[in-house]
Amino acid sequence: MGKSVEGKIKKPINNLLSGMGEEFTLLKLVVKDKKRGSLVRALIDKPGGITIDDCARISRELSVQLDVLDLFPGSYNLEISSPGLSKEVK
Numbered sequence: 001m002g003k004s005v006e007g008k009i010k011k012p013i014n015n016l017l018s019g020m021g022e023e024f025t026l027l028k029l030v031v032k033d034k035k036r037g038s039l040v041r042a043l044i045d046k047p048g049g050i051t052i053d054d055c056a057r058i059s060r061e062l063s064v065q066l067d068v069l070d071l072f073p074g075s076y077n078l079e080i081s082s083p084g085l086s087k088e089v090k
Helices: 002-018 052-069
Strands: 025-034 037-045 076-081
Touching: 002 025, 002 037, 002 052, 037 052, 052 076
Parallel strands: 037 076
Antiparallel strands: 025 037
């Protein structure tokens, strides 16, 4: 599932981020199948850094969009995070 689903949700995520009124950037997107559903992990950043409130707000709004897209046959876990202090993306 991974790469094909990533391609289908990358544009909606970028549209969401650009529409939030701040300079958010999607650094990395990973979609993995797990035993108990799928995992969607988005690593985001913006000038000045990401706050917990940023992650929560993006998670809420993105969750709604993913539910509408209905790309996952079962459940999924959504993780929104920042690159942290080191700013390394692996």
